[in-house]
Amino acid sequence: MDNVAAAPLLPEVRxxxxxxxxxxxxxxxxxxNWGDGAREALEGAREQVAALIGGASEEIIFTSSxxxxxxxAVKGIARSRAEKGKHIIVSSIEHxxxxxxxxxxxxxGFEVSLAPVDSTGTVVPDDLLKLVRPDTVLVSVTQASSxxxxxxxLAEIAAGLPKDGPVLHTDAVAGVGNIPVDVKKLxxxxxxxxxxxxxxxxxxxxxxVKRGVRLLPLMDGGIQEGxxxxxxxxxxxxxxxxxxxxxxxxxxxxxxERMSGLRDMLIEGVLGKVEHSVLTGHPVNRLPxxxxxxxxxxxxxxxxxxLNSHGIAAASGSACTSRALKASHVLLAMGINHELAQGSxxxxxxxxxxxxxxxxxxxxxxxxxxxxxxxxxxxxKYLKEQKG
Amino acid sequence: MDNVAAAPLLPEVRxxxxxxxxxxxxxxxxxxNWGDGAREALEGAREQVAALIGGASEEIIFTSSxxxxxxxAVKGIARSRAEKGKHIIVSSIEHxxxxxxxxxxxxxGFEVSLAPVDSTGTVVPDDLLKLVRPDTVLVSVTQASSxxxxxxxLAEIAAGLPKDGPVLHTDAVAGVGNIPVDVKKLxxxxxxxxxxxxxxxxxxxxxxVKRGVRLLPLMDGGIQEGxxxxxxxxxxxxxxxxxxxxxxxxxxxxxxERMSGLRDMLIEGVLGKVEHSVLTGHPVNRLPxxxxxxxxxxxxxxxxxxLNSHGIAAASGSACTSRALKASHVLLAMGINHELAQGSxxxxxxxxxxxxxxxxxxxxxxxxxxxxxxxxxxxxKYLKEQKG
Numbered sequence: 001m002d003n004v005a006a007a008p009l010l011p012e013v014r015x016x017x018x019x020x021x022x023x024x025x026x027x028x029x030x031x032x033n034w035g036d037g038a039r040e041a042l043e044g045a046r047e048q049v050a051a052l053i054g055g056a057s058e059e060i061i062f063t064s065s066x067x068x069x070x071x072x073a074v075k076g077i078a079r080s081r082a083e084k085g086k087h088i089i090v091s092s093i094e095h096x097x098x099x100x101x102x103x104x105x106x107x108x109g110f111e112v113s114l115a116p117v118d119s120t121g122t123v124v125p126d127d128l129l130k131l132v133r134p135d136t137v138l139v140s141v142t143q144a145s146s147x148x149x150x151x152x153x154l155a156e157i158a159a160g161l162p163k164d165g166p167v168l169h170t171d172a173v174a175g176v177g178n179i180p181v182d183v184k185k186l187x188x189x190x191x192x193x194x195x196x197x198x199x200x201x202x203x204x205x206x207x208x209v210k211r212g213v214r215l216l217p218l219m220d221g222g223i224q225e226g227x228x229x230x231x232x233x234x235x236x237x238x239x240x241x242x243x244x245x246x247x248x249x250x251x252x253x254x255x256x257e258r259m260s261g262l263r264d265m266l267i268e269g270v271l272g273k274v275e276h277s278v279l280t281g282h283p284v285n286r287l288p289x290x291x292x293x294x295x296x297x298x299x300x301x302x303x304x305x306x307l308n309s310h311g312i313a314a315a316s317g318s319a320c321t322s323r324a325l326k327a328s329h330v331l332l333a334m335g336i337n338h339e340l341a342q343g344s345x346x347x348x349x350x351x352x353x354x355x356x357x358x359x360x361x362x363x364x365x366x367x368x369x370x371x372x373x374x375x376x377x378x379x380x381k382y383l384k385e386q387k388g
Numbered sequence: 389m390d391n392v393a394a395a396p397l398l399p400e401v402r403x404x405x406x407x408x409x410x411x412x413x414x415x416x417x418x419x420x421n422w423g424d425g426a427r428e429a430l431e432g433a434r435e436q437v438a439a440l441i442g443g444a445s446e447e448i449i450f451t452s453s454x455x456x457x458x459x460x461a462v463k464g465i466a467r468s469r470a471e472k473g474k475h476i477i478v479s480s481i482e483h484x485x486x487x488x489x490x491x492x493x494x495x496x497g498f499e500v501s502l503a504p505v506d507s508t509g510t511v512v513p514d515d516l517l518k519l520v521r522p523d524t525v526l527v528s529v530t531q532a533s534s535x536x537x538x539x540x541x542l543a544e545i546a547a548g549l550p551k552d553g554p555v556l557h558t559d560a561v562a563g564v565g566n567i568p569v570d571v572k573k574l575x576x577x578x579x580x581x582x583x584x585x586x587x588x589x590x591x592x593x594x595x596x597v598k599r600g601v602r603l604l605p606l607m608d609g610g611i612q613e614g615x616x617x618x619x620x621x622x623x624x625x626x627x628x629x630x631x632x633x634x635x636x637x638x639x640x641x642x643x644x645e646r647m648s649g650l651r652d653m654l655i656e657g658v659l660g661k662v663e664h665s666v667l668t669g670h671p672v673n674r675l676p677x678x679x680x681x682x683x684x685x686x687x688x689x690x691x692x693x694x695l696n697s698h699g700i701a702a703a704s705g706s707a708c709t710s711r712a713l714k715a716s717h718v719l720l721a722m723g724i725n726h727e728l729a730q731g732s733x734x735x736x737x738x739x740x741x742x743x744x745x746x747x748x749x750x751x752x753x754x755x756x757x758x759x760x761x762x763x764x765x766x767x768x769k770y771l772k773e774q775k776g
Contacts, residue, residue: 005620006415006422014409021402021589027394030703031689032696034394064452064591065619067609097618100608196620201409203452203591203622218606220488221455230485231453232393232584234591234625301419308420315418 001357002313003289003350004146004174009240010199010351016243017201020236028233029224038235045242052245053172053191054182055208061225062206062238066173066194067097068218069207072229073169073190074101076215077138078110081167085135086110089166091123091142091152092333098140098171099329115141120282121150121334129160136166143172143181143191147317147330147346148281149290151179158187167213173197173205177248178287179256189213195237199351200244204237255351259288262349262358266291269362274369280331280344289349294336297379298343298372306368312361315346339378389745390701391677391738392534392562397628398587398739404631405589408624416621417612426623433630440633441560441579442570443596449613450594450626454561454582455485456606457595460617461557461578462489464603465526466498469555473523474498477554479511479530479540480721486528486559487717503529508670509538509722517548524554531560531569531579535705535718535734536669537678539567546575555601561585561593565636566675567644577601583625587739588632592625643739647676650737650746654679657750662757668719668732677737682724685767686731686760694756700749703734727766 009017026038043057050057063069078088090102092114102112115128123141132139139161144151158168169190175181176191177198183191190213195204209215221230248255263286270277276296295303300316307314317328331341347361373379397405408429414422416430431445438445451457466476478490480502490500503516511529520527527549532539546556557578563569564579565586571579578601583592597603609618636643651674658665664684683691688704695702705716719729735749761767 002415002418002420002422005418006413006426008411008413009409017409021397021405023396025394025396027390030390030393030701031692032390032701034390034701038394064456064622067607067619068452071607071609095609097607097609104608194620201622201624202620203625219455219459219485220492221459221483221485231455232582232590234452234589236589237591237622237625304419313418313420313422 001347001349001353001361002315003352004197004346004348005315007196007199007350008352009201010244010247012247013200013240013243017236017240020239024235029222038233041235041239042233045238048242048245049193049206050208052181052249053176053193053208054184056211059208059211060206061209061229062204062233062241063229064203064234065205066171066192066197067205069192069194069205070095070097070171070173071101072207072215072218073192073209074098074138074140075105076218077167077169077190077213078105079108079216080214081137085137087113087133087136089113089115089128089131089136089139091115091117091128091140093117093121093145093147093330094140094142095146095171095173098142102140117333119335121145121148121280121330122282122285123152123157125153125156125160128157132161132166138169139166140169140171142174143170143186144175144179144287145281145330146174147328148292148334149174149287150282151175151285151287154186154188174287177244178259178289180252183208183210195241195244198244198248201237201240203234204241206241256288259349262353262355263288263291265355266347266349266358266361269358270365273362273366278340280334280336291347291349293345294331294340295343295345295369296340297376297382298369300342300344302372303343303345303368306372307364310364310368312364315348316344317346389735389737389741389749390703391740392585392734392736393703395584395587395738396740397589398632398635400635401588401628401631405624405628408627412623417610426621429623429627430621433626436630436633437581437594438596440569440637441564441581441596442572444599447596447599448594449597449617450592450621450629451617452591452622453593454559454580454585455593457580457582457593458483458485458559458561459489460595460603460606461580461597462486462526462528463493464606465555465557465578465601466493467496467604468602469525473525475501475521475524477501477503477516477519477524477527479503479505479516479528481505481509481533481535481718482528482530483534483559483561486530490528505721507723509533509536509668509718510670510673511540511545513541513544513548516545520549520554526557527554528557528559530562531558531574532563532567532675533669533718534562535716536680536722537562537675538670539563539673539675542574542576562675565632566647566677568640571596571598583629583632586632586636589625589628591622592629594629644676647737650741650743651677651679653743654735654737654746654749657746658753661750661754666728668722668724679735679737681733682719682728683731683733683757684728685764685770686757688730688732690760691731691733691756694760695752698752698756700752703736704732705734
């Protein structure tokens, strides 16, 4: 139940990739016929991805990951607009690929403001809009948090931004493929996505950039992707991303209903069965597959180990930082204290999961929590205080 | 015969990738067991790649392409050394991922010197070393040209650089897997390579950076690759790169002998059968699979089209720029004039090719050249002048 870190490829996605590991090996840039199949696959995938988010296919730039798309957006847009102004706003719950890209821009002379979130992990549009200045050239707010699943009020933020003001980028890596995403409805000018977040391949991502929005490339080199992202195109990954996008679009409603049902069953069960547990993130506006908690008197790493010994895969936060073992900046930004933030557990559901999985977690989790709390000095202290 | 742009995966490479598109889908960063297989694969591939180039496995950073490795090296090393000095030297025949990265650093306040090459496309060490200044922080010279195949005297350049002077990086994308490459013998501190240049997968590359050499990452994000290259690891591509490296190391001698034989047969045949043809690049110090020519009175694009109609895939230069249709900066740097440079044709051989292929090219190429020359006003003019 750690689908956000690692989910198996859908069989159809795998099938869509295999020809490009075999008979279709051409280079889309070649002037001879061997490039034709490759070129068709590249442009077909571009249309599939564009269709999923309501963009135009020529506005899609393929990247090697969501991280690359976020870096390209934040750095590329900021650098291209440096003459207009050097102020960036990002939310305080962004993924490190956005947050640290903004920090890199700080070293290049930009000022960065962090927009706060409320206790549900939601950016309050008015609070963000107050930070906008005449020299603000970029605002980047995630579409949905990859750690607590809270869906953000992007359309409201977009509506409140001054006309011809900052470019609005969204890291929609956690959302795209899992909830409806339409760039026009969101009102954004740039959007990042990643295939492995909706049962597509690793090594696949894309940045959608609205026509007319300038962007300095992150990398220099050949003329691929309209000169905006050089390097020989990774066709197996791109073809897989395209297929995953097509399937996500087709199955979105069914998948959302199924995932939300399992998620709510899991949330209700945990909150009911595990004392001192709190749901993190928004109670309603959350990604269908995201069940995230803080369990008091528990250390996230310890609980993952014990769950693992029962055959349950879970995470404590983003896989990109799991081995760093720090309290999550997202939870801290939501006002959760350090002690509670240490007990963060994140279950992310995917098409492979069913109600049996949820029931099994609900059976094992209380045991595991009990066992860990019996060893916790903080918990003993708490019990004594209660008695006293 | 355009293997440098596009070559089929070796069947063993494909087999090595398939498990990571199927049952092994874990995330190497996960704290639970599902990450174990992924982590082993990642570290196994790192050892295979390190072994191919004589480096240590912890010095390998996986990237999504040779282009990314080159960008990371040039920008990352220059930026990390900006306080020591702001002068960079690159050769004038570098791939655009190096050349344009250097130009980007120019916009960031660096000075860039271009080291000239002789008519064989070889950097003359003394000419380069004359450009070194106290504030030179980076020298980047390709190990072997991806356009004309000339192998560069890197060890000589390395030996001539001042101690504790500039970092020496080499773009070895065309060389690694095709000729012996040993970072110690070359005397470099950083080296880029790409899997698809030796029948490994697209979307796979690596930068080797000698321990102790600092590098600012190109991208910000998670803690993958020791914090130097964030983003969920693309395991199928990485596993494929590892396997391709293992095979290249095993088969290098046999492959080199076979490729050089075919190449020499092709070169001899073309020079013998096609009037006004010149070999570009070094006559001896060249990559085993590289047969590159300029054919006078001919336009590269036109010849590729006609060869294609006979079922022959060839290139006019780098696939990364083929659709830009400009005279190659590499050929111009070698002193070839614009007119002759337009007639550039590059055949790159791979394991799929055999003597029959070469014979077929030698049969068709003269016909194709004749046909094009009959339509060429320049050729008519030349013939008249000869008669006159």
